[in-house]
Amino acid sequence: MNNIALAARPPSFDVAALRRQFPVLARLVRGKPLAYLDNGASAQRPNAVISAVDDYERHHHANIHRGVHTLSQEATALYEAARDKVMEFIHARSRNEIIFVRGTTEAINLVAQSYARPLLQPGDEILITHLEHHANIVPWQMVCEQTGATLVVAPIDAHGEVHFDAVAALMSPRTRLFACAHVSNALGTVLPVRRLIAAAKARGIVTLIDGAQAVSHMDLDVQELGCDFYAFSSHKMYGPTGVGVLYGREQLLESMPPWQGGGEMILAVTFAKTTYNGLPNKFEAGTPNISGVIGLGAAVDFLQALDRDAARAHETALLEHATAVLRQIPGLRIIGTAAEKAGLVSFVVGGVHPHDLGTILDEDGIAVRTGHHCAMPVMDFFALPATARASFAFYNTFEEIDRLAAGIERARKIFA
Numbered sequence: 001m002n003n004i005a006l007a008a009r010p011p012s013f014d015v016a017a018l019r020r021q022f023p024v025l026a027r028l029v030r031g032k033p034l035a036y037l038d039n040g041a042s043a044q045r046p047n048a049v050i051s052a053v054d055d056y057e058r059h060h061h062a063n064i065h066r067g068v069h070t071l072s073q074e075a076t077a078l079y080e081a082a083r084d085k086v087m088e089f090i091h092a093r094s095r096n097e098i099i100f101v102r103g104t105t106e107a108i109n110l111v112a113q114s115y116a117r118p119l120l121q122p123g124d125e126i127l128i129t130h131l132e133h134h135a136n137i138v139p140w141q142m143v144c145e146q147t148g149a150t151l152v153v154a155p156i157d158a159h160g161e162v163h164f165d166a167v168a169a170l171m172s173p174r175t176r177l178f179a180c181a182h183v184s185n186a187l188g189t190v191l192p193v194r195r196l197i198a199a200a201k202a203r204g205i206v207t208l209i210d211g212a213q214a215v216s217h218m219d220l221d222v223q224e225l226g227c228d229f230y231a232f233s234s235h236k237m238y239g240p241t242g243v244g245v246l247y248g249r250e251q252l253l254e255s256m257p258p259w260q261g262g263g264e265m266i267l268a269v270t271f272a273k274t275t276y277n278g279l280p281n282k283f284e285a286g287t288p289n290i291s292g293v294i295g296l297g298a299a300v301d302f303l304q305a306l307d308r309d310a311a312r313a314h315e316t317a318l319l320e321h322a323t324a325v326l327r328q329i330p331g332l333r334i335i336g337t338a339a340e341k342a343g344l345v346s347f348v349v350g351g352v353h354p355h356d357l358g359t360i361l362d363e364d365g366i367a368v369r370t371g372h373h374c375a376m377p378v379m380d381f382f383a384l385p386a387t388a389r390a391s392f393a394f395y396n397t398f399e400e401i402d403r404l405a406a407g408i409e410r411a412r413k414i415f416a
């Protein structure tokens with residue numbers, strides 16, 4: 001560890017103790033200790049989450065909201081308790097504002113189809129930015145195709161930064177919705193969402209924030225942010241896969257038609273007419289991912305019990321250390337050099353294809369993601385086919401980053 005890391009390291013944060021709560025971090029990969037630096041794709045689960053899911057599966061499983069029997073009532077109570085936990089976690093006003101979905105992707109599709117589609121007229125505009133994940137591009141393209149609306153894309157600069165003025169200049173009288181990432185998954189850029197939301201609000205534009213890469217790194221207060229919708233995935237915040245959250249302002253959710261029809265979301269059905277259930281059930285058709293939601297509730301408890309300021313300081317120190325160490329590697333170029341970044345560093349190494357780099361790092365037990373990161377327009381902007389990306393969690397160590405740097409050096413020598 002070098003002096004940069006020593007200076008920045010918060011003394012109170014016991015990474016070793018924390019790591020012991022994540023069983024997978026103890027395993028070997030190809031005979032080497034796992035260095036898991038792919039948290040942006042999916043974070044690992046602590047014992048608390050694994051146990052909550054296990055306990056549910058062993059003792060409480062039944063379908064929810066439909067049984068008078070004990071197991072169904074227990075399962076319902078656990079599922080609905082998770083909704084309350086999420087509500088508190090993101091500081092929503094009401095539990096009716098928490099819709100459980102499959103993940104960020106489904107949350108955005110829900111808003112595109114249930115909020116935007118009935119509203120959009122030919123010539124209306126949806127505004128996004130150039131650094132979005134495909135999940136925050138394609139659903140809007142689809143709804144534009146369905147309605148004749150136009151997708152408008154705000155630019156990024158050579159640092160991968162989104163400038164407030166450039167986005168605000170594109171907010172027009174025809175803009176019906178503005179959607180952007182809170183944190184870019186390809187570049188790590190933190191977007192000026194608070195100001196952007198305020199600007200949109202002042203113009204009567206509805207806002208959706210894709211928080212997939214933000215929830216694990218920052219405290220979230222949706223009321224303070226002032227956004228209309230906020231989407232995130234459980235598996236990127238130490239919970240199970242296959243579940244996520246759409247937060248929506250209650251008044252807006254109330255005004256929206258259901259997205260999918262089926263069980264759970266109805267009050268009464270006849271062949272002549274169906275009346276819909278109230279929030280939040282209106283948007284949760286069918287049997288949901290019950291164990292996943294309960295696991296997400298446990299992940300929220302886990303995060304709430306953590307010293308999150310210390311965790312954040314540690315993550316910031318990891319990012320600074322990684323940036324400093326990687327910069328010293330000849331031929332390595334960091335992609336995404338915004339002034340404010342969170343959680344990850346994307347890079348390319350001259351003479352080594354990112355895919356080969358990822359394969360060589362895997363031989364050292366180091367997991368990074370390589371590819372276009374489901375953000376092909378970002379790759380096009382930088383005229384790259386792919387990058388390698390190391391993304392951090394509070395359980396990562398400075399030593400793991402030093403191993404990453406050594407692995408990259410090894411790859412350079414192999415391909416020299």
Ligand code: 7TS
Pocket residue numbers: 040041042102103104105106133135136181183184185186210211212213233244369373374
């Ligand atoms: N938005 C952002 C900013 C993301 O990073 C991701 C997933 C999604 C949306 C979609 O989330 P999902 O849970 O519905 O799949 N990002 C990544 C990634 O960076 N590597 O793998 C998945």
